[in-house]
Amino acid sequence: MKFDDVITIKDIAKALNLSTSTVSRALRGRYEISAETKKMVLEYAERMNYRPNLIALSLKEQRSKAIGIVVSEIANNFFSQAINGIESIAYNRGYHVIITQSHESRDREMVNVQHLVSRNVDGLLLSFSCETTDISYFQQLHEKGFPMVQFDRVMEELDTHKVIADNYQGAFHATEHLISRGFRKIGHITSTNNLNITRERLQGYKDALLKHHIPYDEELVKHCNRGGMIYEEVEEAVESLFFNKSKIDALFTAGDRLTTVCLSALKNVQNKYKQVGFIGFTNTNLADLFTPSVSVVRQPAFEIGQRATELLIEMIESKKPITDFEQEVLSSHLIVRDSSKPL
Amino acid sequence: MKFDDVITIKDIAKALNLSTSTVSRALRGRYEISAETKKMVLEYAERMNYRPNLIALSLKEQRSKAIGIVVSEIANNFFSQAINGIESIAYNRGYHVIITQSHESRDREMVNVQHLVSRNVDGLLLSFSCETTDISYFQQLHEKGFPMVQFDRVMEELDTHKVIADNYQGAFHATEHLISRGFRKIGHITSTNNLNITRERLQGYKDALLKHHIPYDEELVKHCNRGGMIYEEVEEAVESLFFNKSKIDALFTAGDRLTTVCLSALKNVQNKYKQVGFIGFTNTNLADLFTPSVSVVRQPAFEIGQRATELLIEMIESKKPITDFEQEVLSSHLIVRDSSKPL
């Protein structure tokens, strides 16, 4: 079924015995057009429910007033909140957003980005998938002057604006918090080392241990390289932390999805959750409904989305190329609940 | 900053001393083009990283190979799972999806839909906002033959394909389950009566009471007309159910967001959650991490998304107009956990 029963400027012109250019001008309220013509056109357009064809406009203007978003999963509290932040700015500035998910797949991410670009989005908000390592395509785009801002999961080598949470500090404080509560064998479940957030949080964890003279034991760090997409991967990590030679007394998880999946796994693995100190990065609103309620590191997801969007729109609308890029770091927030109480 | 450093067919044609049509044909592998020309074009295109401009294609072909999705919130387990179902089908059939959120606002919904339509999406997957009552715009679109499928939150008067869960049955069983566990004063928190899901679930609740000779008391039914978007609205509902003359011994909540927000409110209102039987519609994966673990009605969200998409693509690709529409009802699933145990 082809759908093409939409009214165009041409139709209006024909009906009113005007040229398309006059109609176009009238519609846009240009001063040259006589009041009566304007009125006639506007009324007719209104009556016929005329809507400009944005596709045609994009083609003509070479811009779309749309922003492309690439995230790994929308079913992730951090990202859905960030997207709300993005939308809050974008809509106010007259931009639409197009949301795509990579599902942690590099290929899907690539397909999505190319699709967005060939749809003439005016800019991109990027948060990379676990699998992504080759960013040459993004480099190229960037070098050609295509506006993009990275947020949360960013690539050092891609020199654009970046907006991130203070991953290092968040992890440092979380770990130090567990230590201050008396935990000594602190396991850390995190994602792939491809991601900056993994590396930064791991470093925060390490440095907190160091500061408190607790030897770093790499046996206690488990990388779930699919970022929690595969439950078994996480359960295995949890099991090995509890049942190998070096048993843990507390667990610190990096990443929103990882944290929620870990909590499931902890429950499933001999109901370990109640028997271990716990803190994790997550933005879920349900953290205090668990028993014990979950201590978390909460990221300013909404604000990160907002800030990234402001920077992006600034780039899009800037007359001259921008060559100087900043990395903005927003504070995350430790919320202490029962799961990190001394046992 | 305008970004326009992309290679087009014209560029290729110029570089290779060919006409744009030859290049176009070579790119699409048409049989008329000689092997060598084809090879030359393909190689050059590859080397220059040529990507077709989908905007131009859409304008030309009057279709975009894109599907628009309108939901209230992506931060809702039901919808994010449904979207995953939608994507799983769409991508396999060569369609992209454009996700938009209404945030339960009728105006935003309207803006989004019009935007999608003027971007030439080939069809729409619709789940209406709480505020929506006037569907004349959708009626018009539908009458013009624009492909659309409604899912979950559907409008009776809009005669398109519909894919929904068995809301009535789900609610009936949930309520009956609470009754079978000995609860008699069962409160029901639901959303606005605008929504079919509200009405169907309420009816299931009523009929279950009726069947078991429990008088229906409308004092026990609270409508949160913003669908849980406003926490205070929900907390108020919860409070009134506990502290008014007719106190409840159990609570049944309709709707994903409403359920999770209610759980928060229950916890906050004098920690009532442990003192009341509970069951709710929700697709969260965290339900068994609460204490007590939450009994739920789980909807086949992924499958609903899939099925709606199959129907939509069928419509889009059908040669002849489709005039006969079906409503598909998929079974939801009662998962009994501890929250509905006798106290």
Next chain:
DNA sequence: ATGAAAGCGCTAACAA
């Protein structure tokens, strides 16, 4: 104040 024509990138009918 209004119209004619060109062009955004692409495809296809028609010509050669």
Next chain:
DNA sequence: TTGTTAGCGCTTTCAT
């Protein structure tokens, strides 16, 4: 086998 041309819907420059 390849090229020319028109047209998708819109805006804008350049006439008039």
